[in-house]
Amino acid sequence: MSHDRRITPRLGSDAGALIAAFDAQREALGAAPVREAARGFLAEHGIPTRRSEAFRYTDLAALARFIAPGAQGAQAEARAGAILHPFLAAQGLADVARVVVVDGLVSAGLSVPSAEVATTLVEDADEPGEGALLALNAMLTRGGVSLSVEAGVAAGRMLLVHVALGGAAAAHPRHSLSLAEGASLELLEIDLGEDAYLHNSVFDITLAEDSALTHVRIQNAADEALSFATVRPVLQARARYEGFCLALGGTTARHEVRARLEGEAAIAHVNAAQLGRRDGQVLDLTSEIAHLAFDTRSLQTVKTVLDGRARGVFSGRIHVAREAQKTDGYQLNQALLLSDSAEMDARPELEIYADDVKCSHGVTIGALDEEQLFYMRSRGVPAAEAEALLVRAFLADVLSLVEAEASRGVLERVVDAWWAQA
Amino acid sequence: MSHILTVSGLKAAIGDTPILRGIDLVVPPGEIHAVMGPNGSGKSTLSYVLAGRADYEVTGGSATYGEADLLEMEPEARAAAGIFLAFQAPVELPGVNNANFLRTALNAQRRARGQDEIDAVAFLKLAREAGKRLSMPDDMLKRAVNVGFSGGEKKRNEVLQMALLKPSLAILDETDSGLDVDALRIVAEGVRALRAPDFSALVITHHQRLLEILVPDRVHVMSKGRIIRSGDAQLAREIEREGYSALIQEAA
Ligand SMILES: Nc1ncnc2c1ncn2[C@@H]1O[C@H](COP(=O)(O)OP(=O)(O)OP(=O)(O)O)[C@@H](O)[C@H]1O
Numbered sequence A: 001m002s003h004d005r006r007i008t009p010r011l012g013s014d015a016g017a018l019i020a021a022f023d024a025q026r027e028a029l030g031a032a033p034v035r036e037a038a039r040g041f042l043a044e045h046g047i048p049t050r051r052s053e054a055f056r057y058t059d060l061a062a063l064a065r066f067i068a069p070g071a072q073g074a075q076a077e078a079r080a081g082a083i084l085h086p087f088l089a090a091q092g093l094a095d096v097a098r099v100v101v102v103d104g105l106v107s108a109g110l111s112v113p114s115a116e117v118a119t120t121l122v123e124d125a126d127e128p129g130e131g132a133l134l135a136l137n138a139m140l141t142r143g144g145v146s147l148s149v150e151a152g153v154a155a156g157r158m159l160l161v162h163v164a165l166g167g168a169a170a171a172h173p174r175h176s177l178s179l180a181e182g183a184s185l186e187l188l189e190i191d192l193g194e195d196a197y198l199h200n201s202v203f204d205i206t207l208a209e210d211s212a213l214t215h216v217r218i219q220n221a222a223d224e225a226l227s228f229a230t231v232r233p234v235l236q237a238r239a240r241y242e243g244f245c246l247a248l249g250g251t252t253a254r255h256e257v258r259a260r261l262e263g264e265a266a267i268a269h270v271n272a273a274q275l276g277r278r279d280g281q282v283l284d285l286t287s288e289i290a291h292l293a294f295d296t297r298s299l300q301t302v303k304t305v306l307d308g309r310a311r312g313v314f315s316g317r318i319h320v321a322r323e324a325q326k327t328d329g330y331q332l333n334q335a336l337l338l339s340d341s342a343e344m345d346a347r348p349e350l351e352i353y354a355d356d357v358k359c360s361h362g363v364t365i366g367a368l369d370e371e372q373l374f375y376m377r378s379r380g381v382p383a384a385e386a387e388a389l390l391v392r393a394f395l396a397d398v399l400s401l402v403e404a405e406a407s408r409g410v411l412e413r414v415v416d417a418w419w420a421q422a
Numbered sequence B: 001m002s003h004i005l006t007v008s009g010l011k012a013a014i015g016d017t018p019i020l021r022g023i024d025l026v027v028p029p030g031e032i033h034a035v036m037g038p039n040g041s042g043k044s045t046l047s048y049v050l051a052g053r054a055d056y057e058v059t060g061g062s063a064t065y066g067e068a069d070l071l072e073m074e075p076e077a078r079a080a081a082g083i084f085l086a087f088q089a090p091v092e093l094p095g096v097n098n099a100n101f102l103r104t105a106l107n108a109q110r111r112a113r114g115q116d117e118i119d120a121v122a123f124l125k126l127a128r129e130a131g132k133r134l135s136m137p138d139d140m141l142k143r144a145v146n147v148g149f150s151g152g153e154k155k156r157n158e159v160l161q162m163a164l165l166k167p168s169l170a171i172l173d174e175t176d177s178g179l180d181v182d183a184l185r186i187v188a189e190g191v192r193a194l195r196a197p198d199f200s201a202l203v204i205t206h207h208q209r210l211l212e213i214l215v216p217d218r219v220h221v222m223s224k225g226r227i228i229r230s231g232d233a234q235l236a237r238e239i240e241r242e243g244y245s246a247l248i249q250e251a252a
């Protein structure tokens, strides 16, 4: 009799509560092999702890508290409408086509169809995914939408809005988007919510040759929320992904982009602004950009403003495959710390297997410049107003990377409102 | 009538290093005083301390502005009360639009004084006119504050700020350095034109040329953190001819 004495270090904690929640809902969710596979993954690997490299700064321990299935029905829709409509009206977005998801369930009543974007419902994930958040989504999702734009169509603007109603519920939206050759779309994704909840979305994006997607996400989750989003764009030749995430909500939040540049001369922009100020708040921007073809380009500017005891995380990996010659990869990560107890963790990572590439990254972390503050105050600008001007100036260049004017306007107003709440 | 600025026995240090070692200076309303002195004698330090810069620690003496204890006031309160410092090295503010900044400053001061704010259109008109008088290129208002400005353009921008903020005590720290001959004349004549019973200036300079146009009421010479000699406009001419060493030896 032989014993296998090998011990694999367990970096995961028990996913028992989450799996039990699934078992209780299995009937309602509908049997699907992908859900069972995801359940198996979680049973085996558990939930990553902070000993795992990918979650060193972002603690998933609270996940297990969010197991309620979420609201549905007319009453939930009415409550969601009361959160949604004032926001849209204030931002001048009431007339834009939209998909609205309430507690992880697509709401036909609150959505407004688009003439150019075909929208169908998705019920399950098509794969369990490698990773706890992906598997959790695949196991528990109540579906989402599949958006598509036909070849050559400039589909204009569309909103994807997630509204969460709290009550420690969990939402696991599962969306996909595909742009056919030469198609274009400007998608503004907005997360709103109340109270405490978990948002854990997965968004798969397929960009055919010469297509162009502007994807602006405003993560404005409630203070007590956990908010995770995984965005996976796959780009064919000459396709463009113009991503921007403004993150300011949640107690623990991560926006994770895993981009694959599979076609020649594809371009991905993965830009972000993170604004944190609450005690213990963690805002995490994680990206993994894989250059897999000749002459591809990725540009990334991430700016983080932190006050109080908030923490910011940037971990950005650029991978350049052997065949991806002439790759151009650029990462700039800057953080402004407004208090002594704020903290920024930055982990840029380059993994390069081709020899003819241009990749660079820069990191700066600092406080407001005393000399600039004094100069402004000596002209009569009160200290708080001077700080506000400098913070806005710090964010100005990253916001200006959003070329879509209307979306940029929304971003600027949300940033101003955030600052005004201080 | 009380003096606009009264400085007595003022001492200031950076860390443990004393820089101002007891300054006595009185500026009556309506007068223009020049401050001269070798490099490193403490002229800029004096101007910063009067404007309220925090990294200098005042270790003794007093400074009153009208009836108010200047050293107790925040920098923005000093500005609203009418003090303006034109920096020897104006600070760049990347991402902050020059016209917006100026309007923000002007309106903050007006608010602090209980006056109505000026709207963007009216302000732009004022700023353009003032810019024209200083022969500033039009686009300087549209650019970020001092970013990419030439040395002389930065100095002109300081003067533009002064023209719009209309201080009652202007401290000009080497505003003439780096200006071309024409700009120097424009600036000097601009300051001279402000001469009025409710306007005073402390003009720090190394050069006689500015003072020939301004004709200061008094000239003070600083050395090693003290004022070692004061006189009328003649004193500046004497310094131009003979340098500081004789004065410094005499005072020692
Ligand atoms: N932040 C500082 N740290 C250390 N020393 C300083 C600092 N600021 C000023 N000093 C010192 O204080 C002294 C006075 O400096 P200040 O700038 O006031 O001189 P100044 O008279 O304006 O000279 P200049 O004519 O060259 O402009 C100098 O010896 C300078 O090195």
Ligand SMILES: [Mg+2]
Residues within 6 Å of the ligand: B043, B044, B045, B088, B173
């Ligand atoms: Mg000086």
